[in-house]
Amino acid sequence: MIYVLDPKSLAVHARSHCEVEGSCFLITITSIQTGKRDRAAIVRCAYELQHYLSFAQDVLIEGVQMLCPPSVDGRGFWSLEDVIQIVCFRGAEADESAVVYKTATGTYKLGELDLRRKKTRHVWYSEHRLHARTPQVSDRVLNESELFLYAAVP
Numbered sequence: 001m002i003y004v005l006d007p008k009s010l011a012v013h014a015r016s017h018c019e020v021e022g023s024c025f026l027i028t029i030t031s032i033q034t035g036k037r038d039r040a041a042i043v044r045c046a047y048e049l050q051h052y053l054s055f056a057q058d059v060l061i062e063g064v065q066m067l068c069p070p071s072v073d074g075r076g077f078w079s080l081e082d083v084i085q086i087v088c089f090r091g092a093e094a095d096e097s098a099v100v101y102k103t104a105t106g107t108y109k110l111g112e113l114d115l116r117r118k119k120t121r122h123v124w125y126s127e128h129r130l131h132a133r134t135p136q137v138s139d140r141v142l143n144e145s146e147l148f149l150y151a152a153v154p
Contacts (some may be wrong), residue, residue: 086125
C-alpha cells in the first residue's frame, strides 16, 4: 500500500501504485509509537530529504537509499543505492551550483558547477549525521482505524 499526504487538505490517501520520475530517496523508518518497521518514506530530492531528516517526528530513521534512474547512474537500468553523503557546492565567483551524491556504488554530480573552481561546500546529508540524529516525539494520538503517516512532518 502507498500512503500519500494531500498537501492542501492534509488528508492521507491510500493508493495501490505510483510512478516515479527522476531520482528520489527511500528512507527506512520505524514508528516510535507502534514499533512497527513496515514502512519507508519517499522524498523527491536532496532538499526535501534534508527537511525530512530535520523535522520528521515519531520515527527512528534507520537508513537512506537513493533510487537512481538510468540517466543518473549511466547503467541503463534503475538502481537502489545506499547513500553515504550528499554535498552541495556553490560557486564563489559564478552563480552556479552542483550537488554531489556519494553512494555505496558510485559518486554522481548533478549541476553545472566546475568543481575545480573556487567554491563553498555544505554537507546536506551524511551517515554520521544520521546516526547522531535524536528522534523527535510529538504529542499526537494515533487513531489506527484511520489512515495516517508514521512521520509527522510540518
